[in-house]
Amino acid sequence: MNIRLARMDDLPGMQATNLQNLPENYLMKFWIYHAATWPQISFVAEDHKGRIVGYVLAKIDDESADKGEVHGHVNSISVLRSYRRLGLAKKLMLLSQEAMVDVYKASFVSLHVRKSNKAAIGLYRDSLGFEVVSVEQKYYGDGEDALNMRLTMKR
Amino acid sequence: MAPSSKRALPSKEATLFRELLTLYETRQLKKGVKTADQILKKFPEHGGEDPSRSAMARDLPTTHFRNPVYERPVPSAIRQARRRHWLVKKGMRFDLTSHICWHVFGLIQKDEKNYEEALKSYTQALRFDKENINILRDSAQLQTQLRIYDGLVETRHTLLRLRPSLRQHWIALAVAHHLNGNLSSAKKILEHYEYSLKNIPDYDVEHSETLLYHVRILEDLGEYAEGLSLLDINSKSRAIVDRTAIMEFRARLLSKLRDTDASNAWRALIDHNSDCYEYYRGYLASKDVDLDNPSDESRAQALAILQEFASQLPKAATPRRMALSFATGEQFSDLIQQYLRSGLTKGVPSLFADIKGLYTEPQKYKAIQEAAEAILQENTPPEGQCSHGEPTTYLWTLCFLAQHYSYVPRATPSQPLPSPDFERALALLSTAIAHTPTLPELYTLRARVLKRAGDPLGAAAAMNEARLLDGQDRFLNTKCAKYHLRAGMIDEAIQFFGMFTKKDAANPGADLEEMQSTLYLIEAGDAEYRLGKLHLALKRYVAVDKIFHEMEDDQYDFHGYSLRKFNLNIYLNLLAWEDRLRSHPAYVTAALQASRIFVKVHDDPSLITAASSSVRLSDAEKKARKKAKKAASKAHDDKKPATASTADDTVENTPAKDDDPDGVKLLGAADGLDRAAKLLQPLESLAASNIDAWLVIYDVAVRRKKYLQAIKALKHAQSLDSEHAELHTRLVDFKKRASAFPQVPPAPIGPLVTTSLATLLPEEVSLETYNSLYLQRHSGCAPAVLAAARVLHSLGSAIDEVDATLFTTLADDAQLDIVTASKILDFLKAIKSSRVEEYRLTCVSRFPLSTVFMTQSELSQKQKQTAEGTTALVEAEKLEVVP
Structure with missing residues (x-):
């Protein structure tokens, strides 16, 4: 699978992948907004025909309550079930994290994950080194709690 | 009152008015209306406020529309449109020469996505206030949206002249020149801008992006050496901060300069991201490997390079996979065996999808089969024993071979591959399922084999079995719903979709449509089409067109936003993407299918009456069913808590009611063919290599008596595939129509038709x-x-x-x-x-x-069984969930 920076013409494929995989979905303008504002930190994986099979969509928060520290946030990440076990999610995450530090000097990366999503939590904690900072009660539309996870970045 | 004093407000009110405009811009609408009322109380006939108050009134329900530019539009806006227009016109009656009236009118038209008219209003406004920055800025956005680039350059020029101190105005002019095709002017403006810049803060992402834009312009101009030196200077000084972008520009520019350093630059990128094909291609090209037509020598060279990478980068999959494309013979057999073994041991579900691109060569097809069969043999447990080899390897090898044997070769390769053997594939999958009954992938594969073998019902049932093994997985759910649509079981499909759509949506389909799911709309449209429900099919296809309209509207805000953010390269990419948006397969399919329906209905208007009577019938059926369901559920349980009440949903927030929910009106639209022509229009340039598009364009054009268009379409189709079956019927159709003209169309069309016809098919031969x-x-x-x-x-x-x-x-x-x-x-x-x-x-x-090929009754029987099976399984699932 080919892994590279997300381009504008990837957005419909990213949106479709998200809609096929996850219950949290976004209108096209949301995707455009992220790509146009932080064009360096979102990535895709595509198959040989150029179809998107996985993506990470990220943003930068620079005026947060967290002591004004610039940090990255992973809005959405998913890989089609039929393209699992290739390590795509990890590769996508690593590229995004690196770009957040490189371009924006992000001091940490944050994300939310469903409390029940063991596989994802395993990836973030064990493979990537994220830690749970807090639990956000009923964060998701269906009432499930979210773990707020964070990875401190070395510069 | 004299006209001049009619416009001029005393200073207190003038200040209030400026405040009012700011309030509107920042969407503080309630406050805005109050301010407007304050002014109006004193000057009831002041031209300006009425329209701006009306603009506020229209936007009031959309408060909370703060900065996020991606907020959803609020449908209630439509209901206020009439009042708004009335107010604005009233304002204009007082003062036609007020730039404010025209400005606000333009704002309203812009909000209604009527960009052409909005620009006209802005142009009027500018006649009365030539140097109004706000109006000029808004005009520039409209000109960009409408792709009026020469006008844009002029507007940006004026803005720069008026406010040369604003950095943004320089950049905006450069971009305008760029869009207008004048790269060298863009370059000059940028040079001037950079020269005059003072006090750039350290580590400034905006400045960094501007410099990268400058490098891109130099690259596009072919000034590679200049581009490279600009890049090098500014990356050394750390003025450009995006390291990946620096490396990519460097590698590309060095390659274009045929510099020996190019391969090092690509090498650095490979180390940075070793799964990006473009980097390897860049590297190989820098080593003079012709990737498109490799000679034996280049093949060997490429292979050596890739194997070197493979050993240095053990985690990278790309060099290993690329090597398979270059290897042949013995070497291929060796490599594929390693590749398959590693994938099958890891249990990579996409392994087959990954390598099937190699099936264009029959020798490789054979080598792959042999390798996989050998791995299967090694791992097959002997009769009666469980341990032998790896059980998961055994399982994934069975899967792989099932996909291999059910592979349907592409039409007429030079050396044909064996035809698919569906029975064999199914037998392999049955073995796998007996071995491990809980792996969803086994059922999704079974579903795919059955689909290819022409059993959509069996495929849907298998997909549902997969879904039941992991009910929390939306991917399996979507597949399952899609397969039910393919099997014509629309109600069941919607039920599946509904397990993941918003519960407060009118229905699952409406939610998917709102979330812009073209997958759902196309599949549902196709399903209705196959069932002959043309009105519903049309409704879905036209909804796809609406989504593409939304995506085109989405770019509007970025004409201002991206320039303010100095994200220029990505902004230009956004515009280029929007220009080609409708080349997306979902749009192409929707436009073609909708047009086919309009053609069908034109040829046989009785389809319209059939559709409307079927709707009436099914409405009655639905009512009856609802009644029965109500009765049943009442009998079943009353303890269910009331579903989240919609009581606090104000009337404002309920979307406008669709007055044609079943598409019957749309199907019977008098201007159906014109609508089709409009849908097809973008395809002439964006799907020019798609023969189906030209054939449908012909069908519509010839019925609209646009004979020159029809001929053009036939010629295009002929140049793509002169022997195409569907083209053959159209050529005959056109000749028949032409010879049946009651009178030859007047010149120049008549003679042109005659001469073109002679080039399309031989004149002397009878049909x-x-x-x-x-x-x-x-x-x-x-x-x-x-x-x-x-x-x-x-x-x-x-x-x-x-x-x-x-x-x-x-x-x-x-x-x-x-x-x-x-x-x-x-x-x-x-x-x-x-x-x-x-x-x-x-x-x-x-x-x-x-x-x-079943008879209708056999099919209904089978469909019923599948549906019952589905319901039984779903019910069982519910029981299981309940603790």
């Missing part, structure tokens, strides 16, 4: 002969035989002659697939042939796994 010559050339190709048979019928041949022609597709050496066979069967039915049953029965034995 009968023309058709039989075509049939002779393609007697072994079923779609062509069907086309020839259609022409025979249209020329008035006897039914038995048409029948006899069609039955040649059943000969042993004729290649017949399920899709074509079922089309032939449909045609036989349509012409009321006496041999329908004979053809059908032959197909039943030819395609034993397929349900496509």
Whole structure:
């Protein structure tokens, strides 16, 4: 699978992948907004025909309550079930994290994950080194709690 | 009052008015209305406020529309449109020469996405206030949206002249020149801008992006050395902060300069991201490997390089996979064995999808089969024993081989591959399922094999089994719903979709449509189309068009936003993408299908009445069903808590009611063909290599009596594939229509039609002969035989002659697939042939796994069974969830 920076013409494929995989979905303008504002930190994986099979969509928060520290946030990440076990999610995450530090000097990366999503939590904690900072009660539309996870970045 | 004093407000009110505009811009609407009222109380006939108050009133329900530019529009806006227009016109009656009136009118038109009219209003406003920054800025955005680039350059020029101190105005002018195709002017402006810049803060992302934009312009101008030096200077000084972008520009520019340092630059990128194909291609090209037509020598060279990478980068999959494309013979056999072994041991579900691109070469096909069979053998547990080899490797090898044996080769490769063996694939999957009954992938594969074998019902049932093994997985859910749509089980499909859509949506389909799911709309449209429900199909396809309109509107805010953010390269990419947006397969499919429906209805208007009576019928049915359901659920339980009440949903927030929910009005629209032409228009440039597009463009044009367009379409189609079956029927159709003209169309059209016709098909030959010559050339190709048979019928041949022609597709050496066979069967039915049953029965034995050739009653029976199976499984699932 080919892994590279997300381009504008990837957005419909990213949106479709998200809609096929996850219950949290976004209108096209949301995707455009992220790509146009932080064009360096979102990535895709595509198959040989150029179809998107996985993506990470990220943003930068620079005026947060967290002591004004610039940090990255992973809005959405998913890989089609039929393209699992290739390590795509990890590769996508690593590229995004690196770009957040490189371009924006992000001091940490944050994300939310469903409390029940063991596989994802395993990836973030064990493979990537994220830690749970807090639990956000009923964060998701269906009432499930979210773990707020964070990875401190070395510069 | 004199006109001048009519416009001028005393200073207190003038200040209030400026405040008012800011409030509108920042969407503080309630406050805005209050301020406007304050001014109006004192100056009731002041031209300016009325319209701006009306703009506020229109936006009031959309408060909370703060900065996020991606907020959803609020439908209630529409209801206020009439009042708003009335207010603005009232304001204009007081003062037609007020720039504010025109400005606000333009704002309203812009909000309604009526960009052309909005720009006209802005132009009027500028006549009365030539140097108004706000109006100029808004005009520039409209000109960009409308792609009026020469006008844009002018507007940006004026803005820069008025406010040269604003950095943004320089950049905006450079971008305008760029869009207008004048790169060298863009470059000059940037140079001037950079020269005059003072006090750039350290580590400034905006400045960094501007410099990268400058480098891009130099690259586009072909000034590679200048680009490289600009890049190098500014990356050394750390003015450009995006390290990946620096490396990519560097590698590309060095390659274009044929600099020996290029391969090092690509190498650095490979180290940075070792799974990006472009980097390897760049590296190989820098080593003079011709990737498109590799000689034996370059193949060997590429292979050596890639294997070197593979050993240095053990985690990278790309060099290993790329090597497979270059290797041949023995070496390929070795490499593929390692590759398969590693994938099958890891249990990579996409392994087959990954390597099937190699099946264009029969030797590779054979080598892959041998390698996989060998791995299977090693890992197969002997009868009665469980431990031998790795059980998961065994499982994934069975899966792999099932995909291999059910592979349907692409049409006529030079050396043909074996035909798919669906029985064998299913047997392998049954073994796998017996071994591990809980792996969803085994059922999704089974579903895919059944689908290919022509059994959409069995496929849907298998997909549901997969879904039940992991009910929390939306991917499996979507697949399951999609397969039910393919099987014509729309109600069941919607039920599945509904397990993941928003519960407060009117229905699952409405939610998916709102979330811009083209997958759902296309699949649902196709399903309705196959069931003959043209009105519903049309409704879905047209909804896809609406999504693409939304995406085009989405860019509007970025014409201002991106320039303020200095994200210029990505902004230009955004515009380029928007310009090609409708080349997306979902749009192409939707536009073609919708147009086909409009054509059908034009040719047979009785379809409209049939549709509307079917809607009335199904409405009655629905009511009855609802009643029954109500009764049943009442009997079942009353303890269910009331679903989240919608009571606090204000009337404002309920979307405008669709006055044509079933698409019957749309289907009967008097201007159906014009609508089709409008849908097809973007395809002429964006799908120019798609022959189906030209054929449908012809169908619509010829019925709209646009003969020159029709000829153009036929010529395009002919240049793409002159022997295409569907083109054959159209050529004959056009000649027949032309010879039946009651009078020759007036010059220049008439003579042009005559001369063009002569180039499209031979004049001296009769259509009968023309058709039989075509049939002779393609007697072994079923779609062509069907086309020839259609022409025979249209020329008035006897039914038995048409029948006899069609039955040649059943000969042993004729290649017949399920899709074509079922089309032939449909045609036989349509012409009321006496041999329908004979053809059908032959197909039943030819395609034993397929349900496509079942009789209606057999099919309903099977559908019922599948539905019952589905319900039973779903019910069982519910029981399981309840603790």
